[in-house]
């Protein structure tokens with residue numbers, strides 16, 4: 001696959017991706033949506049290169065290779081929109097043309113840097129999903145929180161109570177009466193039909209609303 005795909009190919013793939021999201025990927029719509037002029041010749045090239053397929057009824061679909069390319073283009077475009085809106089303070093309506101320019105000059109490495117700079121955004125300013133990159137997956141792995149609400153522990157996973165966070169004083173008192181105070185080791189035993197945690201030797205059943213107010217520092221899985 002060539003490093004840089006021709007602009008009209010990029011625009012056509014982008015149009016198909018966007019229309020597929022809206023479930024409107026027909027040939028007529030592709031012609032209407034695409035910013036570059038789509039010629040019959042271009043369509044044939046896209047089919048020959050196995051990037052798209054065209055059904056009898058005029059439905060256009062991305063094939064695997066086309067989808068991979070389109071995903072990268074869409075990712076660059078929507079990240080560029082975020083960059084223009086968030087970092088440069090432009091209004092979302094003014095971002096479109098600039099984003100189209102930008103998407104062609106963003107190299108893969110630069111795309112990752114911008115994604116990281118922007119905090120790996122999930123959505124563009126139009127609320128359309130930004131396809132994930134390697135950097136996003138990596139960040140999610142590295143930044144796994146160590147303090148979570150107790151209901152987020154996996155069954156069998158242990159932690160120590162870090163703090164209690166309740167807006168109701170009575171509930172805080174109730175929890176501490178149960179012996180649930182910071183520093184206490186807890187292990188999640190069950191989530192259904194009710195939450196059950198083990199604290200020292202005692203098993204305590206807790207309502208969902210209550211267990212969510214107990215924040216624990218994870219210590220791992222023990223048998």
Ligand SMILES: [Zn+2]
Pocket residue numbers: 078081124125126127128
């Ligand atoms: Zn957008």
Ligand SMILES: [Zn+2]
Pocket residue numbers: 112115116119120121133134135136137
């Ligand atoms: Zn990212």
